Amino acid sequence: MPPRIPAPEGHFHLPTTAKTARWGTLPGPSAGPVLIVGDQETVTVDTVSHEGILEDQGRDPVRFFGAHGVAERDVLTDARDIAASALERDPGTDGPHVVTGPIAVTGAYPGDLLKVETLSLYRRADYGIVSSRHGRGALPDSFPGPERETAGPAATRRLPSGTVSTFCEVQVDGKGRSLGVIPYGTAGRAARFPLRPFMGIMGVTPAAEQPLSTVPPGRHGGNLDVKVLATGTALYLPVQVEGAGFYTGDPHYAQGNGEVALTALEAPLRATFRLTVLKGAAARRAVGLIDTPFGESDTHWVAIGLHEDLDEAMREAVRAALMFLTTRVGMDAASAYAYLSAAADLEVSQVVDRVQGVHCLIRKSDIGELPSEIPLQKGEFMNPAATTPACHDTAGAP
Incomplete structure (x- = not known):
């Protein structure tokens, strides 16, 4: 029954x-x-x-x-x-x-x-x-x-x-x-x-004008299969x-x-x-300059990497985590990279959806309270594919 x-x-x-x-x-x-x-x-x-x-x-x-x-x-x-x-x-x-x-x-x-x-x-x-x-x-x-x-x-x-x-x-x-x-x-x-x-x-x-298969995930999210995104979590798309x-x-x-x-x-x-x-500043306060799917739970931020090659999916997850830590948390790139190596967990989401997934778990308790102002400083880590803010106010303010 x-x-x-x-x-x-x-x-x-x-x-x-x-x-x-x-x-x-x-x-x-x-x-x-x-x-x-x-x-x-x-x-x-x-x-x-x-x-x-x-x-x-x-x-x-x-x-x-x-x-x-x-x-x-x-x-x-x-x-x-x-x-x-x-x-x-x-x-x-x-x-x-x-x-x-x-x-x-x-x-x-x-x-x-x-x-x-x-x-x-x-x-x-x-x-x-x-x-x-x-x-x-x-x-x-x-x-x-x-x-x-x-x-x-x-x-x-x-x-x-x-x-x-x-x-x-x-x-x-x-x-x-x-x-x-x-x-x-x-x-x-x-x-x-x-x-x-x-x-x-x-x-x-x-x-995309042509219908996409439901199998591979992408910038649109879709078939992410990230098991962390259960009840009580958020996904930013x-x-x-x-x-x-x-x-x-x-x-x-x-x-x-x-x-x-x-x-x-x-x-x-x-x-x-x-x-x-x-929109605009509200989006940047949530995820910084992230322009790919990004998750959040009560205890972790979840940076997601996607690629046909699992090694490259790992690198994409690291890049997304660095983007978040530098453009939202305010860490310099070297410190952020060291932190990820010392404390973050990178887990294989799935290896079966043509585009494979890796997610990086960043403990909120390690970072503490986020700054109220969005820290964008010259020389910080920037993803070459996203060198301008991904989100804007309706009126067009950066």
Whole structure:
């Protein structure tokens, strides 16, 4: 039986339907908004996972999940409707993700920042899927491997096109903690791990005229798969089109850094966001001269590096961290570089999305209170790709 979840908490409630979603591509500049919200308003989105509805899984979630012992009544109606819809998706070129949006935010223009605060995330099901597919993942030449046998209802099934999908039940232990459970071997043995839900895809509409696949992340955000960006965090995104065009998808119940098999524990979430437009000095007070996706939690700032090459993604994360420390915190470049080496943690976000990700965690407690004035000094570190302020006031003040 699906878990009980609170009523929608946002000013607006956006279900995922064939009219509010795209499947496999991101919205472009010509895409009309499915919802318009005001600055700082909140929206609750009922997101749909792609796992269990894809073509290589039969595009029939009732049958697919039923083979794992899920009753028909416990298969979400919106997942069934999306699978049966006429939404266009080219499996050869498009991504797998169901993306809800775009949501236009009044007053957002290119050059601004959109601050996306994740206020709450609630599970919509008591099960999810981890999938591995031929030619993808960290070890594409080795996995998926031979189908393994399990005692009782099979947890792992080999599907057409070289897909192996591992069913993962959610259990609540005696301390009230939600755990993912992956059975293995015999005699009821299983790996049990804590859940930490987050949205894999959060982004703004890219300026590119041609529809982009949902798979690679970029300056627009998108499929970042940064597991730190859970409830209580914020993601800052550079606005590229009027209205920002926020969208979300790829809900996760849990993910290890790297996401090595190809997917995380994929399963549907009810997500509530606050969308705030930051202009000019307000944007610079938040992130300095950062002009790429940047995260924040109660305890850390999160600089994000993206590149097809993992080594270069690491360098991009360091560059972003240096940009923040020099243009917002006020550190000189040499001190900032030394600090990052001594105290910051760089973690691999994911290695499976064509464009790979590394995020740098900067502890707020190490830095203390930020200066009230924005410290831009001659000779400080500057990213050659962003030598002018990325954000501006509506009136055009620098």
